[in-house]
Amino acid sequence: KAGVTQTPRYLIKTRGQQVTLSCSPISGHRSVSWYQQTPGQGLQFLFEYFSETQRNKGNFPGRFSGRQFSNSRSEMNVSTLELGDSALYLCASSLDEGNYGYTFGSGTRLTVV
Amino acid sequence: GENVEQHPSTLSVQEGDSAVIKCTYSDSASNYFPWYKQELGKRPQLIIDIRSNVGEKKDQRIAVTLNKTAKHFSLHITETQPEDSAVYFCAASKGGSYIPTFGRGTSLIVHP
Numbered sequence: 001k002a003g004v005t006q007t008p009r010y011l012i013k014t015r016g017q018q019v020t021l022s023c024s025p026i027s028g029h030r031s032v033s034w035y036q037q038t039p040g041q042g043l044q045f046l047f048e049y050f051s052e053t054q055r056n057k058g059n060f061p062g063r064f065s066g067r068q069f070s071n072s073r074s075e076m077n078v079s080t081l082e083l084g085d086s087a088l089y090l091c092a093s094s095l096d097e098g099n100y101g102y103t104f105g106s107g108t109r110l111t112v113v
Numbered sequence: 114g115e116n117v118e119q120h121p122s123t124l125s126v127q128e129g130d131s132a133v134i135k136c137t138y139s140d141s142a143s144n145y146f147p148w149y150k151q152e153l154g155k156r157p158q159l160i161i162d163i164r165s166n167v168g169e170k171k172d173q174r175i176a177v178t179l180n181k182t183a184k185h186f187s188l189h190i191t192e193t194q195p196e197d198s199a200v201y202f203c204a205a206s207k208g209g210s211y212i213p214t215f216g217r218g219t220s221l222i223v224h225p
Contacts, residue, residue, distance in 0.1 A: 100147075
């Protein structure tokens with residue numbers, strides 16, 4: 001059974017650019033959540049998609065956006081990158097509506113220079 | 114909204130000792146409490162979870178206890194080994210369309 005797949009694994013971008021990250025959840029999982037992880041800040045929730053709809057949103061600026069496709073794959077986009085956006089971006093998928101038992105992907109390490 | 118406090122932020126033990134990480138939550142409607150382990154450079158992985166209708170759950174050297182009245186839950190690791198060194202996150206969830214709230218993490222260091 002394939003796990004949660006995130007691409008790319010590593011990314012280096014310049015300030016002001018935009019970036020798109022991809023997440024393919026476990027087959028059958030309809031909920032996909034995105035988290036930003038930086039040293040000392042733990043897991044900061046970005047947003048959650050369920051059946052192609054954004055169901056929950058964290059406290060991040062509008063530069064951070066996402067979407068989910070009919071096959072449950074999800075993308076997140078960050079526009080006008082800032083140095084502070086450098087982080088590990090984790091995607092997690094869940095089978096149940098209740099978000100029980102997340103399975104995380106390996107993450108995308110974004111470095112903004 | 115839900116608030117999860119996790120302590121300590123860093124825990125250093127000798128191999129073979131026990132380790133305890135504690136979390137408190139604020140929303141009495143929370144009913145699912147997972148723990149995740151994140152080794153350096155790797156993804157967080159679910160290691161054990163407990164639901165509100167259970168007070169304790171064990172899986173080999175790890176156990177989780179839940180006190181619903183006091184709204185706190187703890188992770189216990191016995192006979193620690195160097196490979197237990199990692200960051201551990203607790204979370205609280207109330208199901209439905211609610212996302213889990215994570216603690217800030219505990220860095221566990223097991224010295225050989």
